[in-house]
Amino acid sequence: MHEAKAGPIDVVVGILMQPNGDVLLGQRPAGKPYAGYWEFPGGKVEAGEDLFAALQREFVEELGLEVISADEWCGVEHVYEHAHVRLHFFISRAWRGEPQSMEGQAFAWQGAVGVAPLLPATIPLLEWLDQVRYPAYPSVIASDDAPDTPAAIPPASASSAL
Numbered sequence: 001m002h003e004a005k006a007g008p009i010d011v012v013v014g015i016l017m018q019p020n021g022d023v024l025l026g027q028r029p030a031g032k033p034y035a036g037y038w039e040f041p042g043g044k045v046e047a048g049e050d051l052f053a054a055l056q057r058e059f060v061e062e063l064g065l066e067v068i069s070a071d072e073w074c075g076v077e078h079v080y081e082h083a084h085v086r087l088h089f090f091i092s093r094a095w096r097g098e099p100q101s102m103e104g105q106a107f108a109w110q111g112a113v114g115v116a117p118l119l120p121a122t123i124p125l126l127e128w129l130d131q132v133r134y135p136a137y138p139s140v141i142a143s144d145d146a147p148d149t150p151a152a153i154p155p156a157s158a159s160s161a162l
């Protein structure tokens with residue numbers, strides 16, 4: 001039988017940002033693809049689910065905390081061997097509670113990101129994120145070429161900006 005080509009899977013990803021710019025990363029637990037890799041918390045959107053509702057659900061499930069508000073930041077598509085994902089990144093500066101390891105995963109607040117390895121699709125985001133976290137930070141992108149929004153940045157390797 002002829003199988004329909006699978007479309008991208010929508011994933012919401014939340015970047016909790018403290019006033020000093022530190023962001024929360026978690027380590028993927030055993031049993032998942034890319035176990036041991038570091039990522040921003042999040043997960044797959046369920047059928048019919050609103051993106052922000054999905055983000056809130058994932059943070060309760062993974063970290064036991066309530067995201068109060070979040071701004072949609074940028075989108076990235078990436079084709080892994082296990083899945084074609086469309087990542088919707090949010091930045092949140094307002095949440096309630098302290099992160100807890102609900103799935104036995106490690107997590108860490110990071111200024112300069114020192115944990116490794118990171119999920120491949122997430123790596124290009126770190127430089128864009130530094131421009132949000134540290135506005136005076138010198139960019140490697142020439143100012144004439146600098147995009148207005150991260151979503152306009154040209155794709156890196158197998159990733160593509162939405």
Ligand SMILES: Nc1nc2c([nH]c(=O)n2[C@@H]2O[C@H](COP(=O)(O)OP(=O)(O)OP(=O)(O)O)[C@@H](O)[C@H]2O)c(=O)[nH]1
Pocket residue numbers: 011012013032034038039040041042043044045078080083085087119120121122
């Ligand atoms: N959470 C998260 N996922 C990411 C990031 N970057 C990235 O490529 N992904 C990809 O997005 C997908 C997230 O799926 P997941 O398996 O973690 O989702 P989930 O928590 O709903 O898992 P489940 O199916 O076990 O319930 C994975 O293919 C993962 O490789 C990131 O920074 N954070």
